[in-house]
Each structure stands twice: as C-alpha cells, then as structure tokens.
Amino acid sequence: TQLLEQSPQFLSIQEGENLTVYCNSSSVFSSLQWYRQEPGEGPVLLVTVVTGGEVKKLKRLTFQFGDARKDSSLHITAAQPGDTGLYLCAGLDDQTGANNLFFGTGTRLTVIP
C-alpha cells in the first residue's frame, strides 16, 4: 500500500487568510493530482502535476510537486468561504501498468466568513 499523508487533517480559518496543505509520501509517483470534495458529492479534479518541481496556479490556488515527486503542497491565497471542502491529494502509480490512484487522508478546510 502506498500511503499519502496529508496535513493538517482539519483547518479552520477566517476569510482572507492564507493557508497551505501538505501531501507527503515515501513513494515516488509519476504524477500527483489534487481533488476537492463537497458534502454529498464525489471528488472533483482541480489539477494534475507531472514534473518534479512543477508549480501550477489555478486562480488563488497554487500547487507544487516536490523535486523528488514524493510530496506536494496546495497553497490558497485570501481564502473564501467557497473554498470550504475536503481536499484530497492522489498519487498516480503507473509502474504496474494499472495507472491507479492512491488517495491521501484528506484535509477538511472550513473558511469562516
């Protein structure tokens, strides 16, 4: 089992604050994805990072893939209540040919107006 640990598990902040969520593993992944899940719904893909050291920006969200492709971070600038949700990282293992995703433990973010 390839374990992806996310931290923090829970995060409650005021609107306008910045935050960073971390996703760490001892395994190397060919790519890493970030999903957001809202109550009563399935996860929805936000971004895929492929190259070690890659940085991608999606409006106020900045995603970084570690140089060794074992870890990733998600930084949100000026958080809004609409950012509230469960954030999941997922590593893609293509070594077996199955191309399955291994999901992290999740970070539940609450942004207070």
Place this chain on the structure above:
Amino acid sequence: DADVTQTPRNRITKTGKRIMLECSQTKGHDRMYWYRQDPGLGLQLIYYSFDVKDINKGEISDGYSVSRQAQAKFSLSLESAIPNQTALYFCATSEGYEQFFGPGTRLTVL
C-alpha cells in the same frame, strides 16, 4: 444529467444481508472503479475494471465482489454485510489519468 450515477444514494441494512450498489455512466469510458471512503482514511480502492471482461482487486477487496454488466454499468456487492462496512462508497470512471466520480452511496450496516 449527471455523467456518473449511483443508486441507491443512502441505504441502511442489517448484518448478514446481501447488498448491491449500482453505478452507471454515460461518459463512454472503459475504466471503472469502486472506492470506499472512511473519515481520516481518504478513498481506498475496492475493485477496478478496464473493460467488460477485465476485473481486478484493489487494496481492500475482501468481503466485496463486483460485476461489469456492460461498458456503462459496474455494480458492487456485499454478500454478507458487516458493521465495519459502514462507509461512503464511490464509483468512478476514467479515460486517461483524470477520474470522474459519482455522488456516492452512504451505506450503514446495523
């Protein structure tokens, strides 16, 4: 209409009962997956299928079975439900590396 649908959305059952969860997709994808989500554990892969004739076990397949009736349909069965199978279950499809999830089925086993 939703691309990936799951039925039922909620189910309460008793220990020992047989339960089937259904998943249908209109995306035309060959790959389909069943995941289980527990608080603090993220999503764990139960079974996956790359086409109608291909079924593979995931990380936590014990106590579960699946059937791929058609490209668009992938069902998950619990032959004899037990309380620790209480969880949120998601079906997903993929083409390439992005996965598209259904809305989930909340299953409670008493």
